[in-house]
Amino acid sequence: MAETKKVRHILSLSGGKDSAALAIYMRDRVPEMEYIFSDTNKELPETYEYLERISSYLGKEVIRLNADVGFDHWYEMYGGMIPSNHRRWCTRALKLKPFEQHCGNDEVINYVGLRAEENRSGYISHKSNIKAVYPFKEDGLVLRDIEAILRESGVGMPPYTKWGRTRSGCYFCFYQQKIEWVRLKETYPELYDKAKEYERPYEKTGNFFTWSQGESLVEMEQPERVEQIKREHIIRIERIKARKENTTLLEIFADAETTEEPDDDDDQGCLVCQL
CATH class of the missing domain: 3.40.50.620 (HUPs)
Incomplete structure (x- = not known):
């Protein structure tokens, strides 16, 4: 048998x-x-x-x-x-x-x-x-x-x-939204600095890669840019809150994070990191 x-x-x-x-x-x-x-x-x-x-x-x-x-x-x-x-x-x-x-x-x-x-x-x-x-x-x-x-x-x-992070995964996860990078900088400045160290020219091509699409962490941490990111995030939260009734705060923040950058939301391959 x-x-x-x-x-x-x-x-x-x-x-x-x-x-x-x-x-x-x-x-x-x-x-x-x-x-x-x-x-x-x-x-x-x-x-x-x-x-x-x-x-x-x-x-x-x-x-x-x-x-x-x-x-x-x-x-x-x-x-x-x-x-x-x-x-x-x-x-x-x-x-x-x-x-x-x-x-x-x-x-x-x-x-x-x-x-x-x-x-x-x-x-x-x-x-x-x-x-x-x-x-x-x-x-x-x-x-x-x-x-x-x-x-x-x-x-x-x-x-x-x-402290406002919505996802698990590496502290330098490239799917983080800009407001999450700002929160990382404020909560764990040493980890933000470690993430910056990876942003250097790729030796095979000389191309400069950044964690956040189109913006380096050095640029993002400038005081004026930090304030701009915070203002834009508050506006986005208020807009979502006005559209939705009977919604938990967690749902509002989660929605804000996933709609910040529509061109960069292809996270299908990374659900194993974030669920």
């Missing part, structure tokens, strides 16, 4: 609210769940703190992948070319590849925290042995439900939301 092949259940945590809420939601539904985190070694301090908080609630270790080969290793491998929405080598090398290596050839069900109201789909894996499932979509859970799960569990929202 053929032996039934064991199926592994894996949930990837990003340090964001959605994957955290999904881990809490699935804890008692799938006791054999594996919880993993692909570490870039460039995360915010609050991200590591949040992962410890989640692990404590789950009563299980969050397995760290890639901890010994972080961003700088691959940065050197790519010749000092920083990633961007057109050059997303960081997602492939630091998130997707370690995840697929962890899965191996086993049959895997991968749990993804996309919510019911989200009209997007993130690349998880093209490997035939890995099947992605979306419990929040299947059960009709939206953002307010995710907030309730986090609040009622005691895990709470990611700590970086207290």
Whole structure:
């Protein structure tokens, strides 16, 4: 009689609210769940703190992948070319590849925290042995439900939301909006300065790459520019607030971040970082 092949259940945590809420939601539904985190070694301090908080609630270790080969290793491998929405080598090398290596050839069900109201789909894996499932979509859970799960569990929202950051991922993530760069500068000036150090001419072509499209961090940190970014962000928040009634503050800020730069919103490949 053929032996039934064991199926592994894996949930990837990003340090964001959605994957955290999904881990809490699935804890008692799938006791054999594996919880993993692909570490870039460039995360915010609050991200590591949040992962410890989640692990404590789950009563299980969050397995760290890639901890010994972080961003700088691959940065050197790519010749000092920083990633961007057109050059997303960081997602492939630091998130997707370690995840697929962890899965191996086993049959895997991968749990993804996309919510019911989200009209997007993130690349998880093209490997035939890995099947992605979306419990929040299947059960009709939206953002307010995710907030309730986090609040009622005691895990709470990611700590970086207290200073206005809306996403997980590296502190220099190129998908940050300009207001988030300003907040990083004000909260962690040393990390902002470290991010600036990566903005230098690419040795193979001499091209100068910046984290934020069309503007260097040196330009962005000038006092006049900082004030301009803050003013524009307040105007955007007020405009969204006027359009929407019965909307939580979190939804307003999230909407503002995703609509700041319409030409730079192709984040499909990075959902694995940000959910």
